[in-house]
Amino acid sequence: MAALHGLIRGLLNATEAHEGVTARGWVRTRREGKGFSFLELNDGSCLANLQVIVDDGAPGSEALPDFQTGASVEVTGDLVASPGKGQRWELRATRVALLGQADSEYPLQKKGHSLEFLRTIAHLRPRSNLFGAVFRVRSRLAYAVHRFFQERDFVHVHTPIITTSDCEGAGEMFRVTTLKGDIDAKPSADFFGKPAFLTVSGQLEAETFACALSRVYTFGPTFRAENSNTSRHAAEFWMIEPEMAFCDLAGDMDLAEEFIKELAVYMREQCGEELALFERFVDKEVRRRLDFVIERPFQRVPYSEAVEILRRSGRKFDYPIEPGLNLQSEHERFLTEEHFKAPTTVFNYPREIKPFYMRLNDDGRTVTAMDVLVPGIGEVIGGSQREERLDQLRENLRRQQLSEADYWWYVDLRRFGTVPHAGFGLGFERLLMFLTGVANIRDVIPFARTPGSADF
RNA sequence: UCCAGAGUAGCUCAAUGGUAGAGCACGCGGCUGUUAACCGUGGGGUUGUAGGUUCGAGUCCUACCUCUGGAGCCA
Numbered sequence: 001m002a003a004l005h006g007l008i009r010g011l012l013n014a015t016e017a018h019e020g021v022t023a024r025g026w027v028r029t030r031r032e033g034k035g036f037s038f039l040e041l042n043d044g045s046c047l048a049n050l051q052v053i054v055d056d057g058a059p060g061s062e063a064l065p066d067f068q069t070g071a072s073v074e075v076t077g078d079l080v081a082s083p084g085k086g087q088r089w090e091l092r093a094t095r096v097a098l099l100g101q102a103d104s105e106y107p108l109q110k111k112g113h114s115l116e117f118l119r120t121i122a123h124l125r126p127r128s129n130l131f132g133a134v135f136r137v138r139s140r141l142a143y144a145v146h147r148f149f150q151e152r153d154f155v156h157v158h159t160p161i162i163t164t165s166d167c168e169g170a171g172e173m174f175r176v177t178t179l180k181g182d183i184d185a186k187p188s189a190d191f192f193g194k195p196a197f198l199t200v201s202g203q204l205e206a207e208t209f210a211c212a213l214s215r216v217y218t219f220g221p222t223f224r225a226e227n228s229n230t231s232r233h234a235a236e237f238w239m240i241e242p243e244m245a246f247c248d249l250a251g252d253m254d255l256a257e258e259f260i261k262e263l264a265v266y267m268r269e270q271c272g273e274e275l276a277l278f279e280r281f282v283d284k285e286v287r288r289r290l291d292f293v294i295e296r297p298f299q300r301v302p303y304s305e306a307v308e309i310l311r312r313s314g315r316k317f318d319y320p321i322e323p324g325l326n327l328q329s330e331h332e333r334f335l336t337e338e339h340f341k342a343p344t345t346v347f348n349y350p351r352e353i354k355p356f357y358m359r360l361n362d363d364g365r366t367v368t369a370m371d372v373l374v375p376g377i378g379e380v381i382g383g384s385q386r387e388e389r390l391d392q393l394r395e396n397l398r399r400q401q402l403s404e405a406d407y408w409w410y411v412d413l414r415r416f417g418t419v420p421h422a423g424f425g426l427g428f429e430r431l432l433m434f435l436t437g438v439a440n441i442r443d444v445i446p447f448a449r450t451p452g453s454a455d456f
Numbered sequence: 457u458c459c460a461g462a463g464u465a466g467c468u469c470a471a472u473g474g475u476a477g478a479g480c481a482c483g484c485g486g487c488u489g490u491u492a493a494c495c496g497u498g499g500g501g502u503u504g505u506a507g508g509u510u511c512g513a514g515u516c517c518u519a520c521c522u523c524u525g526g527a528g529c530c531a
Contacts (some may be wrong), residue, residue, distance in 0.1 A: 027509095028492085029491090029492065029493090030490075031485095031488090031489095031490050031492090031493060033488060033489065033490060034487080034488065036489085036490095037490095038489080038490055038491080038493090040491080040492090049491095051491080052489090053489085053490095067515050068482090069481085071514095082489090083489065084489055084490065084491075085491075086490095087487095087491085103482090104466080104481070104482040104483085106466090106481095107466065107467080109466075109467065109480075109481050109482090109492095110466080110481080110492050111467065111480050111481065111492065112467090112468075112480090112492085113467065113468085114467085114468075116523065116524065117467065117468090119523090120523095146498095170529065171529075171531095179514095196498085200529090209477090210502095222531080224529095224530075224531080226529060227457060227526085227529090228457090228458080228529060228530070229526090230526080230527080230528090230529090230530095231525080232531080233523090233529085233530070233531080237531070239531065275495095297458095301477090318527090328504095329527090377483095379531080381528090381530085381531090382530090382531070397502090407521070425531065426531070427530090427531030428531090429531080430459095430531060431531095441520070452522090
């Protein structure tokens with residue numbers, strides 16, 4: 001019986017009627033009948049509401065006028081088969097109690113609200129069907145991410161959030177300081193004795209652990225101070241970065257593709273109720289896209305070949321296609337959605353457009369970079385085999401005008417027992433957008449931080 | 457940061473330069489084992505902000521603010 005005193009999810013999944021159960025939650029709507037009222041109760045444990053029947057005169061029913069949308073209540077009664085359509089079980093109340101009132105100013109009324117409006121009430125939107133579903137899915141997929149790596153003997157490493165290397169090379173960084181006034185006047189007086197920042201990637205630190213524990217991954221907050229105003233960028237997001245010693249680019253691509261597939265399968269099998277909601281109200285194509293990724297084998301194509309395909313496609317693109325230029329979103333989407341009609345991994349990019357840590361190929365012109373492209377989104381994963389040769393890494397640093405002294409510990413990995421190793425990075429929110437169909441990154445983060453906005 | 461669009465009731469939206477409206481929500485009444493119930497009725501507004509044009513501005517002009525979409529950067 002104890003379990004039945006738990007969440008509404010448990011009550012609705014009951015296999016038989018039960019007397020004397022208690023449900024707690026928030027009122028979604030109330031309908032008054034002759035001599036009794038219907039309450040729809042939701043506690044966020046699942047999408048569905050629990051229908052409650054309260055007879056006039058039942059203990060606590062005198063407060064029913066205050067059981068308005070948004071109010072928190074506790075109901076005790078008997079779980080019985082529902083004679084009405086639309087639900088299997090309902091709760092016949094023997095006692096009701098108002099825990100917390102919600103008056104008519106409660107902004108989340110029982111009506112369709114725009115996503116833009118819901119963002120302005122981020123403290124209340126988890127009580128809506130859509131956002132309850134999004135954040136239940138976010139939690140389960142975070143679990144699936146850990147499960148994927150733990151089952152493959154990866155060690156979870158908590159890489160630092162504050163860093164003093166301002167040269168991780170992945171974009172503008174947020175400054176962390178305890179100084180007042182001119183913070184650049186005397187950096188040695190600062191808390192860490194030098195300028196400090198919020199991390200833009202845990203990769204370099206993860207590499208050190210991979211070169212000790214063989215297989216590691218990070219899954220944590222990441223920060224970018226870029227003034228990016230798009231539906232795909234946030235100043236604070238969660239990144240997943242596996243790193244594997246004794247692994248080359250092929251092994252890296254294998255893992256990336258397996259990862260995407262497994263999470264799509266997990267979404268399909270473990271989040272069916274939410275997926276149905278997303279399919280209906282958010283993105284009619286989401287289930288088809290998941291099946292597309294699950295069923296179709298990934299295509300692998302070198303960058304040079306991808307460029308040729310784009311050139312010969314006869315398609316007019318807004319941006320030029322030339323060897324040595326980065327592929328634009330429109331190019332990536334053409335490859336995966338129209339040309340291959342499959343998830344696609346592009347690899348071996350020109351060294352000029354990629355960071356110093358990527359391994360130089362024997363041709364001397366390309367590096368072992370790879371991007372995994374999926375339909376609807378484009379790039380979801382970027383990774384590479386890392387440059388493990390000491391001399392070559394030093395040359396890469398020189399070419400990109402980076403100081404070896406700033407990377408002394410990173411270079412040390414190549415001095416002492418260096419090994420081939422590889423890894424990739426994945427934005428957790430972008431993965432969520434792909435798996436749920438939600439179009440704006442602000443709607444898969446509980447409280448989004450974007451330029452000019454850090455409320456709540 | 458660049459380009460485009462939008463800000464009118466709590467929410468979603470109407471309103472030829474000429475008296476600011478509807479639906480939902482909320483109050484009241486009615487009806488009903490109802491399903492975002494239904495029917496009737498009532499209250500609800502500094503039209504994003506500041507200027508300007510005009511006899512008259514929600515509507516036209518200028519600036520700013522905010523939001524949205526797209527681009528760049530990227531995950």
